[in-house]
Amino acid sequence: MNDADAVAQQIVKVFEHQIAGVGRVQDIPVVRVAKEAIPTVAHYIHSTAEFRGTLSLQWAVDLRPMEARSQIYYLFSLAERGAWLIVLTELADGDRGFPSITPRIHAAKWYEREIRDLFGLIPEGHPDLRRLVRHEHWPKGTHPLKKDFAWDHVMGRQQGEYHFRRIEGEGVFEVPVGPIHAGIIEPGHFRFSVAGEPIMQLELRHFWTHRGVEKLFENLTLADGVSLAEKVSGDTSFGHGLAYCEAVERLMDVAIPPRARYLRTLFLELERIHNHIGDVGAICNDAAYALALAHGGRIKERVMQLNDRLTGSRFLRGVNVVGGSAIDLSPAQIDEVVREMDAIDKDFGELSAIVFGNASLTDRLESTGTLSEQTAWDHGVMGVVGRASNIDRDVRRDRPFAAYQDLVFRVPVFTYGDVRARMRIRIEEVKESINLIRQVRERAPAGDIRAPIPAPPDAGRWALSAVEGWRGEILYYVMAGENGAIHRCKVRDPSFVNWPAIQFAVLGNIIPDFPLINKSFNLSYAGTDL
């Protein structure tokens, strides 16, 4: 089933009367379906053995003022590596309901609540229609991504209370944590229900840092949206900037110069390395092994200072531009990077040996916060967390972007799904990233680093891109508006998908292990809240 058309044809064969049309955008088959048929079609793609489609993204678009209707898109990643399929349904103006697929596909749960909050479209039959992005003080009827909602609207305040799911019974009590936490981390609320030590239920209440990013994109032009993408989640500045650029370049049919593709690869791997190394130290620290934090923090700092010397930004901001790279590296600079990487390879290798040699640390990490493969698959979990639970997905291999097509690397996968597996994935990936950087030095061609940007695309055209950031698959959907404006930009950080999974990974563990489990996921709050 590797031919995109064959996939679409099979859907048409099974659901002939309910299919409104079949098209193709880039290499992605797009099947238009009447809204009533969505749950059956989605369930078919999700459960049929040859598709085994994971819902990777679900989002809505308000087409006004171009046309008076809304669209809802469902992106499925199929069992065949890297194969995508989009199911699309349209709602006429004034039609506010669409059938929910959540009862059959867990992964849709937050997406549908998000669509309801931001567009006012109601997923009928959704088992949980509490607010997600909009906190209770937002006035009724506030749906910011509708086109008739002004981006700088001043919101009023109303009274309201979020009702957490409650477990009642003798000895059961609730522990609220957040939004302000003890460490230097972002705001989020966690509500634990415990009886004695073990956690019976964890419920997340996020979206405290909702800044209106997707609405702000609509004020920008395609060419200058990069700087906002870099601020979606600071620790993934480069990954988000790159995913945005890739989407816009596909939309405008810009061919990136080969050298820029290699530079992007190098910088993306640097970002992966400094985050992974920092995380390994921090995970150990949450099991009270401070030595690893000291070394991890030191090595991470080394990479960030290297970033600063190369680009003038410790977060690699300002490097990505639509059409290529704003910064070129001289051969001497690339040599310096590889020298640093060789040193870090040895340095970090020694640290890993110390970490693995510590039996009491291993005892804390093993079998803590286990996420089963089935739960991970049901919720569409991917990235570092997914690969630790045997979900073998990596965009760099499955849908190569930048220069990954030409490079050789391994994608580590573990089956245990515990904290230690998530830490080991990071340790293995650092080695692979260092190897990738060595290959970039050997193979990067000389030449231009920036392609000219062509005339803006027609309004209503769209493109989708995927980039494997250090956390996992970052998706950007960009639809062009009039004269090079952005009509809609949907941002999906891997954190948005992986957050709900943490609610299952903690069950049966004790609250004092929650920080450890949370750290092994290390998800972004800002990237989720947008």
Added chain:
Amino acid sequence: MFRIIKKSLTTGVVTGRYPEPTAPVPHLTDEAKEKAAPFGNSLTIREVDTGSCNACEMEMNALANAVYDLERFGIHIAASPRHADALVVTGPVTANMERALKDVHKSAPDPKLVIALGDCAIDCGAFKGSYAVTGPVDRHIPVDVKIPGCPPRPAEILAALRALMGGAR
């Protein structure tokens, strides 16, 4: 055990191994210096994220690593605002975090300093005007010190904090 000792010996001392900041130290008002005076050479900080993209958090965390080691200057990070002498606030204040910020400010004992860290905390940066943002930090609580940057480098944050404390001596 030998592996750990060998690692420490071969690594040596890394504290202070960072380039000197090039950005000028932010201007400190006399009021801010006066407010910092009672804390002398010891300052306990509570960090509050009111909508930052987490880059400022990463740099605050970097301050605690062996390279910057902010504790050597008597600066501590507290786990609760009730133990704090100063609040470091990052990010534009989002509608959802406004209440929490005011609560934290109330919880911190007087006298207290408020430090707005990063461009977003100072003037909302890229998020200025958004429906979901209710204004920079100083619209909600009085701000004593502003450290600009997107994000400011750890060395710059450290220089600003030291200048603030140096003003006390």
